[in-house]
Each structure stands twice: as C-alpha cells, then as structure tokens.
Amino acid sequence: MLNNKADIVENYIRDRLAEQAQGWIELSRTELADKISCAPSQISYVLNTRFTHEKGFIVESRRGMGGYIRVTIINNAELEKNLIYTDMITRIEDTTPFEVVRLMIRILVKKKFITEREGEIVAQTVLNFYRSENEKQMSAAERAKLTRSIFATLANLN
DSSP: OOOSHHHHHHHHHHHHHHHOTTSEEEEOHHHHHHHHTSOHHHHHHHHHHHSOGGGTEEEEEEOSTTOEEEEEEOOOHHHHHHHHHHHHHHHOOTTOOHHHHHHHHHHHHHTTSSOHHHHHHHHHHHHHHHHHHHTTSSOHHHHHHHHHHHHHHHHHHO
16 A cells, blocks of 8 residues: 555656656656646655665656656666766756765765775865865856866766
8 A cells, every 4th residue: 555645656657667668758747746636846756765866767857848857767887877977967057066066976986987086086176176166266167167077077987
C-alpha cells in the first residue's frame, strides 16, 4: 500500500520508465499533477529527492509554454559521465554558491570520475575564484566561466 502522494508519483514515473525502451520519458508537470491529484510542487519534490544522479537518474526540466520534464535512467557509464558533466556545467552560473560547486565535486569523487586529490585541488581553485570575486578582482561572470572551464576540462579528460 502506498503511504502518500510522493510514493504514488514515484511509482508512476518508475512504471512509465519501465515501459520505455529508450530509457527516458518526458512528462508535463501540470498534467502529471492533475492526473495524480496533487500540487505541481509535489512532483518537483519527488524529482529532486527520488530521481537524483546518485540514484541513477538525470532530470531535465524546461519551464514555460510547452515545458516538460525529462527523466533519464543512467545505465551506460560513458553516457552517465557525459550527462552528469553536461548537467553540472549548465548549472554553474553567476549566482551559483560555492557550496553547490563543492557538492558537484563530491559527486564526481563519489562516482570515481576524479580522485579525492583532484577533487580537493579543483575545490581549492574554485574557492580562490570565489575569494577573488569577493575581493573585486574578478566578476561573478568571470568566476562562473572559469569554473565551467575546469569542469569541461575534467569532462574531456575522463
């Protein structure tokens, strides 16, 4: 027996994924919320907590008219690396806090895409970018660009 709406949403998405040979599905957040009789925020909660990189999924979301959610099962090591690096690079923006970048680095270490030593070197380098930004030696845009560049280099070396 399902305990709550989150379980229902998770099971619905997992069932739909199981039916698809290509390993991904596209959903409308609003249509899914209407179908299950829940708030769209509950769909977001389930996607953010139960369909994470660590659990073997990539979730892409496009909002607005014609928006969708794409949930992809990661089952190919090379595809997984490419999707994770691409996702991380696109998430690094001018407003991205250091803690988020640090978490990304931890994921790369946990997945063994980089060593702990490499992770610490990258983290220290990026932290120095943030310090330089705070000291007005570089802009947030420059810091984000340099950080994305490091992640892109890591992706190309793996």
